[in-house]
Amino acid sequence: MRLARHGFLLGTLSLFVVAIEVRAATTVKVMLEDPSSDSSVKGMEMKPDRTSAPAGKVTFEVHNSSKALVHEMIVVKTDAPPTALPYDKKKNEVDEDKIKSLGEVSELPPGKSGSLTLDLKPGAYLLFCNQAGHLQGGMWTRFEVTAH
Numbered sequence: 001m002r003l004a005r006h007g008f009l010l011g012t013l014s015l016f017v018v019a020i021e022v023r024a025a026t027t028v029k030v031m032l033e034d035p036s037s038d039s040s041v042k043g044m045e046m047k048p049d050r051t052s053a054p055a056g057k058v059t060f061e062v063h064n065s066s067k068a069l070v071h072e073m074i075v076v077k078t079d080a081p082p083t084a085l086p087y088d089k090k091k092n093e094v095d096e097d098k099i100k101s102l103g104e105v106s107e108l109p110p111g112k113s114g115s116l117t118l119d120l121k122p123g124a125y126l127l128f129c130n131q132a133g134h135l136q137g138g139m140w141t142r143f144e145v146t147a148h
């Protein structure tokens with residue numbers, strides 16, 4: 001009787017240990033802004049509510065707060081500066097055929113939202129908007145994924 005009860009307790013404890021090792025996805029809210037969003041916004045901005053997450057599933061919930069412009073968010077794994085991305089000067093945007101995009105929330109109309117869930121390994125990432133001129137206008141941010 002006593003042994004059985006211990007066995008039950010141990011079983012319950014090991015279940016608990018398993019449960020805390022399964023991490024929930026980290027949610028990152030990303031705001032896309034430009035001067036039409038709000039008069040306090042001076043340029044093209046990409047503002048995440050957190051700049052890092054533990055490795056694993058990360059959900060980016062992206063909102064375009066612009067009242068006038070389409071924006072988007074592309075994810076690449078790099079610790080290089082955004083100026084190092086292959087650039088198409090004619091189109092005034094990054095040449096997406098020459099980068100390894102991990103995923104994107106593409107072409108959000110003004111006021112719209114979208115989301116993207118990725119399984120990310122530790123390292124440095126860059127999030128940016130590739131509408132013509134927006135990257136050079138400052139519409140990018142770094143994102144760090146840390147080991148557990």
Ligand SMILES: [Cu+2]
Pocket residue numbers: 032044070071072129130131134139
């Ligand atoms: Cu943009």
